[in-house]
Amino acid sequence: MASAAKKQKNEELVSVCGYIHSVSVVKTAAVRKNKYFNAVLQVSRETFHDVAVFSAEKRNLFLRAQNCRSSVKLSNVEVQPSVDVLCGRATGVTVIPNLTFPYRQPPSKCKRTVGDIRKMASTAMVEIQGRQDASGTIRVQLWESQVGVVCFGKTYKEFQGELFLTTTRETTVEAVSSLPGLGAMPRCDVKEDPVVSVTGEVIRAEVTVSRTCGNCKTAQVDFQPKKTGMYKPSAVANVTVLGDIGEMNVSANNSVLHMYLVNCGLSHLLQDAQDVEEHFLDCGVLKLHIQNDNVVAIANISEESPSTSEESTSEVSTPAADKSPAMSATTECEAELVCAAAEAEEMSATSESEFVCETGEAELVCAASEKEEMSAAGACQ
Known part of the structure; x- marks a missing residue:
């Protein structure tokens, strides 16, 4: 025996007559994953209704009626405000004699x-x-x-x-292929604000984390803590950066935050907004690329590659070139001192050698004198 709810539903089923237009491809519902397709039903000369058919096997019947421009009768359908006409498995499609109004294209498809x-x-x-x-x-x-x-x-x-x-x-x-009837391509100048790079520390961070279902893409407000891993988190951050140009309030969307945390191996922080806030306050110096008060990229200065650090060091040392005259003067003074020391050593070495030579000559003179005295003494004897 049929229930009262089923009887009431059967009493609400009606039949409509008209022409079929604009049969769509088979689609999949976002929530229940049911197969369906859409169409447009012309019920009078100026009246058109949207149709949703939750019976994919009936699409060939609707296509045949559309291509032949046949007047049809749809039986066992529901009339709902959202889609006008709702068809299901029990809906029948029957060709009927010509209607009292002509076939016309729906205005939305003109x-x-x-x-x-x-x-x-x-x-x-x-x-x-x-x-x-x-x-x-x-x-x-x-x-x-x-x-x-x-x-x-x-x-x-x-x-x-x-x-x-x-x-x-x-x-x-x-x-797709080029469309006929288009005029000359107009000039399209896309004006974008410049991207500014700011280096500094985050002194204030406010992060909001929301979660969406991976199937229906709807936001999850009430959920059990054990099921947080089943939902996809997305975050938005408003931070204040104290850098070389002073304080700046900027915003970062989910794409920028997700890319930064993944590159740092910290994607698990997206499960808790407070963890992300603590990371920004404790991570030290960051390099932010900002466009129109919105962050488009984030880089951690402390985790950059060695080559980047060398380049930064060379860039920092570049201004020292202005002090090159003083450095060269100091070098010249040191060189003169070294030369003076070398000359002093050479002079001392020369003096010692001359002293040795003079001493040797004196010894030879003394020996010659002694020899002459000895020979003279022998002659006297």
């Missing part, structure tokens, strides 16, 4: 100019194939790894964009 898109609400989700035409241009804001993927002069598709086509981390970028 070709629109950039000028039309700019008039839409900022919360409207759009899918575009060009960023400029005769009616104007649209700026594109990219996230992290997408910056190096997009190149000027090529054609792309951006998904999940808003008025300025602000992408998300899940946005995919792929090159």
